Amino acid sequence: MEHGSAGQGLTRLAVSATLHCLTGCAIGEVLGMVIGTAFGWSNLPTVVLAIVLAFVFGYSLTIRPVLRSGLPLRAAIGVAFAADTVSIAVMEIVDNGVMLLVPGAMEAGLTNWLFWVSLAFSLAVAFVITVPVNRWLISRGKGHAVVHQYHGGGHEGHHQH
Numbered sequence: 001m002e003h004g005s006a007g008q009g010l011t012r013l014a015v016s017a018t019l020h021c022l023t024g025c026a027i028g029e030v031l032g033m034v035i036g037t038a039f040g041w042s043n044l045p046t047v048v049l050a051i052v053l054a055f056v057f058g059y060s061l062t063i064r065p066v067l068r069s070g071l072p073l074r075a076a077i078g079v080a081f082a083a084d085t086v087s088i089a090v091m092e093i094v095d096n097g098v099m100l101l102v103p104g105a106m107e108a109g110l111t112n113w114l115f116w117v118s119l120a121f122s123l124a125v126a127f128v129i130t131v132p133v134n135r136w137l138i139s140r141g142k143g144h145a146v147v148h149q150y151h152g153g154g155h156e157g158h159h160q161h
Helices: 006-038 043-068 071-099 113-139 146-150
Strands: none
Touching: 006 043, 006 071, 006 113, 043 071, 071 113, 071 146
16 A cells, blocks of 8 residues: 555656646547548547547657657657557547447537537546556556656656757
């Protein structure tokens, strides 16, 4: 059982990792939903596009600073996959599940408040559910803990950004 500042530090790191993940997921998710909705696609291709773009943007936001730390691209991609795959997957399952469960959200269209409120709500729910997942992963040296050394100066070639 963790006590005091160690547990709070772990929770802060999990929140930070989840916000990082949420940023990439939200960019991809919104873009995918907007494209699918604008083209009048059915739910399946819209959700698939949103998920693919969420992973692309999520990994990209991790790879960039890891590359700046001096790691080669191939190694940076491996770090991003190790750091973010579980977090992005949980976030995507939750936020797309919520979008599909809100009556009329997927069919509402880009000019309807229901679409945007549902999307914001789905991302908020995904954040709340993903924080403890990331906290558990980090506490075991997995997930975002893998990339943390490249953000925090633990790598010899690290450059401040």
